[in-house]
Amino acid sequence: MGQVKRPGEFELIAGYFRPLAGGRPGALGLADDAALIDVPEGRQLVVTADLLTAGVHFLPDDPPDLIARKALRVNLSDLAAMAAKPFAYFLTCAFPETIEEGWIASFAAGLGRDQAEFEVALMGGDTTATSGPLTLSITAPGTVVPGRGLRRSTAKAGDLVTVSGTIGDAALGLARLQGRLAPVPGDDYLVERYRLPQPRLALAQRLAGLASAGLDVSDGLVADLGHICEASGLAARVDAVRVPLSPPARKAVEREPKLLEAMLTGGDDYELLFTLPAGREGELADLPVAVIGRMVEGRGVRVFDAAGEPMAMKRSGFQHF
Amino acid sequence: MGQVKRPGEFELIAGYFRPLAGGRPGALGLADDAALIDVPEGRQLVVTADLLTAGVHFLPDDPPDLIARKALRVNLSDLAAMAAKPFAYFLTCAFPETIEEGWIASFAAGLGRDQAEFEVALMGGDTTATSGPLTLSITAPGTVVPGRGLRRSTAKAGDLVTVSGTIGDAALGLARLQGRLAPVPGDDYLVERYRLPQPRLALAQRLAGLASAGLDVSDGLVADLGHICEASGLAARVDAVRVPLSPPARKAVEREPKLLEAMLTGGDDYELLFTLPAGREGELADLPVAVIGRMVEGRGVRVFDAAGEPMAMKRSGFQHF
Numbered sequence: 001m002g003q004v005k006r007p008g009e010f011e012l013i014a015g016y017f018r019p020l021a022g023g024r025p026g027a028l029g030l031a032d033d034a035a036l037i038d039v040p041e042g043r044q045l046v047v048t049a050d051l052l053t054a055g056v057h058f059l060p061d062d063p064p065d066l067i068a069r070k071a072l073r074v075n076l077s078d079l080a081a082m083a084a085k086p087f088a089y090f091l092t093c094a095f096p097e098t099i100e101e102g103w104i105a106s107f108a109a110g111l112g113r114d115q116a117e118f119e120v121a122l123m124g125g126d127t128t129a130t131s132g133p134l135t136l137s138i139t140a141p142g143t144v145v146p147g148r149g150l151r152r153s154t155a156k157a158g159d160l161v162t163v164s165g166t167i168g169d170a171a172l173g174l175a176r177l178q179g180r181l182a183p184v185p186g187d188d189y190l191v192e193r194y195r196l197p198q199p200r201l202a203l204a205q206r207l208a209g210l211a212s213a214g215l216d217v218s219d220g221l222v223a224d225l226g227h228i229c230e231a232s233g234l235a236a237r238v239d240a241v242r243v244p245l246s247p248p249a250r251k252a253v254e255r256e257p258k259l260l261e262a263m264l265t266g267g268d269d270y271e272l273l274f275t276l277p278a279g280r281e282g283e284l285a286d287l288p289v290a291v292i293g294r295m296v297e298g299r300g301v302r303v304f305d306a307a308g309e310p311m312a313m314k315r316s317g318f319q320h321f
Numbered sequence: 322m323g324q325v326k327r328p329g330e331f332e333l334i335a336g337y338f339r340p341l342a343g344g345r346p347g348a349l350g351l352a353d354d355a356a357l358i359d360v361p362e363g364r365q366l367v368v369t370a371d372l373l374t375a376g377v378h379f380l381p382d383d384p385p386d387l388i389a390r391k392a393l394r395v396n397l398s399d400l401a402a403m404a405a406k407p408f409a410y411f412l413t414c415a416f417p418e419t420i421e422e423g424w425i426a427s428f429a430a431g432l433g434r435d436q437a438e439f440e441v442a443l444m445g446g447d448t449t450a451t452s453g454p455l456t457l458s459i460t461a462p463g464t465v466v467p468g469r470g471l472r473r474s475t476a477k478a479g480d481l482v483t484v485s486g487t488i489g490d491a492a493l494g495l496a497r498l499q500g501r502l503a504p505v506p507g508d509d510y511l512v513e514r515y516r517l518p519q520p521r522l523a524l525a526q527r528l529a530g531l532a533s534a535g536l537d538v539s540d541g542l543v544a545d546l547g548h549i550c551e552a553s554g555l556a557a558r559v560d561a562v563r564v565p566l567s568p569p570a571r572k573a574v575e576r577e578p579k580l581l582e583a584m585l586t587g588g589d590d591y592e593l594l595f596t597l598p599a600g601r602e603g604e605l606a607d608l609p610v611a612v613i614g615r616m617v618e619g620r621g622v623r624v625f626d627a628a629g630e631p632m633a634m635k636r637s638g639f640q641h642f
Contacts, residue, residue, distance in 0.1 A: 031552055032473050033402035033536055034369035034463075039360045048355035049460060051413035051447045081354035092372035092458040126372045132453010137413040139370060139460035142355075152353050215354055231352060 009127060012101075016108035017091075020115060020122035024088070027123040035123040037088065043143035048078035054133035058195070059177060064103045065110030066195045067134070072114050074218070075140040076199035077270040081216035083150040083208035084142035086201070088123040092137045094130035118201070148208040150274065153231035155213035159275035161236055161293035162211075162284075164200050166246040167221050169193035171266025172259070184255070186248030193246075197270035203287060207274055210283060214274030220265040222313060224273055225293075225301045235298030240264065241306045242292040261313060264303060330448060333422075337429035338412075341436060341443035345409070348444040356444040358409065364464035369399035375454035379516070380498060385424045386431025387516045388455070393435050395539070396461040397520035398591040402537035404471040404529035405463035407522070409444045413458045415451035439522070469529040471595065474552035476534035480596035482557055482614035483532075483605075485521050487567040488542050490514035492587025493580070505576070507569030514567075518591035524608060528595055531604060535595030541586040543634060545594055546622045556619030561585065562627045563613040582634060585624060 013030060021027035026036040039045050052071045054060040062070075072089060079086045091111075095104070115121055120140070173194030175181035184190070200216070207214060213232060217224045221243070225236050240260060245253065253259050276284075281291055303311045334351055342348035347357040360366050373392045375381040383391075393410060400407045412432075416425070436442055441461070494515030496502035505511070521537070528535060534553060538545045542564070546557050561581060566574065574580050597605075602612055624632045 028472070028474075031548075033399040034367045034405065036403075036465075036470060037366040037368060038467075039366055041362070045358040045360055045366070046355045047358060047411060047445060047460075047462070049411040049413050049446050049458075051415060051449055051458065053415055053449055053451050053453075055452065056449055078354040082357075084355065090368060090370040090460050092370050092460075094372060094374055094453075094456050124368060125370050126458075128372055128374055128377055130374050130453055130456065131376065132374075132415075132451055132456070135415050135451065135453070135456050137370075137372065137447075137458035137460075139368075139411050139413075139458075141368070144357075146359075149357060151349070153349075227352075 012104060012127060016104055017122060020108065020111055024121045024123055027121065030124060037123070037141065039143060042145070044146040044149070046079060046082050046084035046142045046144050046149060047139065048075055049137065049139040050074050050078065051135065051137045053135045060133065062195060064107040065113070068107045068110035069114045069196055071136045071138055072111060073197045073199050074270065075138045076118055076201060077197060077216040079140060079142040080199045080201045080204035080272060081150060081214060082144060083148060083204045084144040086118060086120050086140055086142040089120055089138050089140040091122060091125040093127045094132070094135040095127060096134055097129050099134070145208070150204070150207060150211055150214040152213055152215050152228050155228050155232035155234055155275040155295050156277070157234055157295055157297050158278055159212050159295040160278055160281055160291045161225065161238060161295060162276050162281065162289050162291050163221070163244065163271055163273045164203055164289045165198070165271040166244045166249060167217070167269055167271065168249050168263025168266060169246050170268035171263050172249055172252055174268070181252065184248050184252045189246065190248050194268055197268065199270060200272045203272055206284065206287065207272070210280060211274040211276055214272055217269040217271045217273050218267055220267045221269065221273065222265050222301050222303065228275065229299065229301060234295050236293055236295050236301045238293035238301065238303045240303050240311060242290060244290040261311065265313060333425060333448060337425055338443060341429065341432055345442045345444055348442065351445060358444070358462065360464060363466070365467040365470070367400060367403050367405035367463045367465050367470060368460065369396050370458065370460040371396050371399065372456065372458040374456045381454065383516060385428040386434070389428045389431035390435045390517055392457045392459050393432060394518045394520050395591065396459045397439055397522060398518060398537040400461060400463040401520045401522045401525035401593060402471060402535060403465060404469060404525045405465040407439060407441050407461055407463040410441055410459050410461040412443060412446040414448045415453070415456040416448060417455055418450050420455070466529070471525070471528060471532055471535040473534055473536050473549050476549050476553035476555055476596040476616050477598070478555055478616055478618050479599055480533050480616040481599055481602055481612045482546065482559060482616060483597050483602065483610050483612050484538070484542070484565065484592055484594050485524055485610045486519070486592040487565045487570060488538070488590055488592065489570050489584025489587060490567050491589035492584050493570055493573055495589070502573065505569050505573045510567065510569050515589055518589065520591060521593045524593055527605065527608065528593070531601060532595040532597055535593055538590035538592045538594050539588055541588045542590065542594065543586050543622050543624065549594070549596065550620065550622060555616050557614055557616050557622045559614035559622065559624045561624050561632060563611060565611040582632065586634060
């Protein structure tokens, strides 16, 4: 851990963060300048880094344990997007001076809970005080069998566009938290989907060697499919009615059909969006994945409504509507 | 790179950051969810992470290229502290909305300059806008021959306490920038030492297998020696007159002797502080390193003045005086 910026920083690390390094000799008890990592032979290292800041990626008054878990899971989702297996993470935090010890205790407890679930450990980092909003940066290494990592640039024309789980829940959950969406039966679920993404690590392992390309949906389904199109030099066609929706999301759209666009372009889904060679979709029949379209020659993403008409999209990227 | 927070973020990455990944196929053009890294056989990975924020680690109006280079060098110094060789880095940035493109161009140019000097490349990261101060987090992987990494916990009683370069320049440079120190001949050098640390990577390679313990001086000489003492279960004695000072720092102390304490406890030196088995100091005779004391049984760090009296230290840790 690096420089000490305020009294108690050493105690903070010793009391709350050092236990999160438990059982990893290479973490050196977070007491040295860096951590030691042995990459198993025959595995390639995959490293992702994401920064989250209050007011942009989470709400300042979100529960601290969920903020911690979301920060970690966003990174694990990036590793899933590469079909990599996570094993560790590095965390740097700029804590507002107003944050109290109880907040940090809950934050660390959230990390501990997810560490157990995802079999990762904190191996290093840094903390400082800030006059600005809470800012968290996580760098997470994982490993993959060389050549089996999922990429964005390798989709082929004719491939099926496929997505895991359900889309749009997080966008609706945020709108609900911010009072921009009237209550919907089951909207607690939508809020939870915003606050606590589910990195699709197990699915990712099934996709290695099967999917032709893929990523995780963080900017929004349309924008992220656009990333695959651009990287692969292709276009994509999506049928909106085939996009999987959760029951509360479906209720919200039935009440207010224009929400659908916001759900297809809102971010924070953290589902896997991938392309499959046509005919191989049956190999994932036991999993919650849905074919929603097809890769074609051309440029850009076109989404068609139930009547087969192209939907006009005001936005394609991340913009919490 | 992760979510997009403001218009132009993609262009920012494409225009200024993607070129910094040039020549590293594993960076995937910063266009995928994560980077691929092959760790050479027979090398162990060493990873450090540091967060820097305006007003704490640098001044908001410091030149942007120097802010970038300092952020990178602070991490490279941590790798030097482990006797590791750097090869890459991951950078996450929270940029205030007021920062203009020219600022970012200069920032990226600074990174590019240091990449060439230290043979590292940007392999991934994230950018976001923030309502708070500029905040940078760098995670830097390096490699070391297993078992040859420098640690804090392995000093032995009787070992010589040794330091590279000169101590206290950065603390004086900051004081000068903040108007707390009257002009001193050569104080430009002091300011440069604050703004642009010199990671001792070449020295670090010489120390692997020779030094018994070590770290880099970031919290201040006394505090960092205290870290070695604590981790090794020992005490240290230091003779203040043996601590190497630069000519302008020496002039400042001659004028105002009480500055010495601030220099021994100020941070940001980024020199290597290490312990050598007695009798082996001759092996570093060609290098700018100085023996300043000895590891002994006990606890804590004691600093003795020219008369052999113990100096009273008001502070031991990082506190920009």
